[in-house]
Amino acid sequence: MNRITVIAAHVLAGSITIAVTAQQPAAPPPTPSLDGLTVEKVKDNLFVIRGAGGNTAVFVTASGVTLVDTKNPGWGQVLLDKVKTITDKPVTRVINTHTHYDHTSGNIAIPATVEIIAHEYTAKRLTEFTTVTGRGVTENVFRANPGKGLAKRTFTDKLTIGSGADQINLYYFGPAHTGGDAFVEFAALRVMHAGDVFARKAVPLMDKDNGGSGVQFAATVRKAVDGVKNVDTIINGHLPAQTTPAEMREYADFVADFVAQVQAAKKAGKTAAQAIEGYALPAKFKGYTAPDKTSAPYAQVIMDETK
Ligand SMILES: [Zn+2]
Numbered sequence: 001m002n003r004i005t006v007i008a009a010h011v012l013a014g015s016i017t018i019a020v021t022a023q024q025p026a027a028p029p030p031t032p033s034l035d036g037l038t039v040e041k042v043k044d045n046l047f048v049i050r051g052a053g054g055n056t057a058v059f060v061t062a063s064g065v066t067l068v069d070t071k072n073p074g075w076g077q078v079l080l081d082k083v084k085t086i087t088d089k090p091v092t093r094v095i096n097t098h099t100h101y102d103h104t105s106g107n108i109a110i111p112a113t114v115e116i117i118a119h120e121y122t123a124k125r126l127t128e129f130t131t132v133t134g135r136g137v138t139e140n141v142f143r144a145n146p147g148k149g150l151a152k153r154t155f156t157d158k159l160t161i162g163s164g165a166d167q168i169n170l171y172y173f174g175p176a177h178t179g180g181d182a183f184v185e186f187a188a189l190r191v192m193h194a195g196d197v198f199a200r201k202a203v204p205l206m207d208k209d210n211g212g213s214g215v216q217f218a219a220t221v222r223k224a225v226d227g228v229k230n231v232d233t234i235i236n237g238h239l240p241a242q243t244t245p246a247e248m249r250e251y252a253d254f255v256a257d258f259v260a261q262v263q264a265a266k267k268a269g270k271t272a273a274q275a276i277e278g279y280a281l282p283a284k285f286k287g288y289t290a291p292d293k294t295s296a297p298y299a300q301v302i303m304d305e306t307k
Helices: 003-013 018-023 076-084 101-109 120-125 217-227 245-267 272-277 293-305
Strands: 038-043 046-050 056-060 065-068 091-095 115-119 153-155 158-161 168-171 183-186 191-193 233-235
Touching: 046 076, 056 183, 065 076, 076 101, 115 120, 120 153, 217 245, 233 245, 245 272, 245 293, 272 293
Parallel strands: 065 091, 091 115, 115 153, 191 233
Antiparallel strands: 038 046, 046 056, 056 065, 158 168, 168 183, 183 191
């Protein structure tokens, strides 16, 4: 990985900010190893593997393993090796929640016989993405490895895979983090992977470069939490623990409030940077991180979308 990618990976993971990396030498890139990943059991046949990018869901079905998201460049084989510590069953299906490299790059280590599924926009963007709004240039392993790890099966609004205990429902509810955010429901388990639409309790990346939206973001979150009923547990893109639908509703309110504050700032003639400086975190949003200047590009996205 080059230095920009490493910095971007850390920023996307929320572990450090651009301001910090600008003042300190970049940490050496972590060498992919089994120890770099942790496993948490969510249900008897559902696990979350954390580390090295977005949270990966591991769903063990009668016929094989479905993975949701495949982590940073260089981590695909280690992810497959980590899955072997959970089950002897082979990985038979991969789902990508969205196009970002910290959720998709491990795809290139997936055997060609394994089905890779994504929203049609995400599938298209895999070979196209080069930047993330507010985060700059990102590494694209699909360009460096032509034809490898691409999503050949796609959906537009909803796709149901399997039935009974093994049923998976994929949903798309409109632009938010990107223009192809998939919500992955493990129906029998009452669990949903929300990807980076609900990555953490902070202002989300509104990645206009990859089809995302600021103004529509909160509505998309609400459509997901209201539209996928019978869910008790949410797996988030980057949080260290699962959340609940109630927390997802609160998060939609947080995003809507952020958007409203930015729009009020625009109306008052302020810039995106000034909107962030003037932002006040409402006390009711406990456990939320107030935005810093790294969120200014998303204030700009909102201002650009606001007539
Ligand atoms: Zn993302």
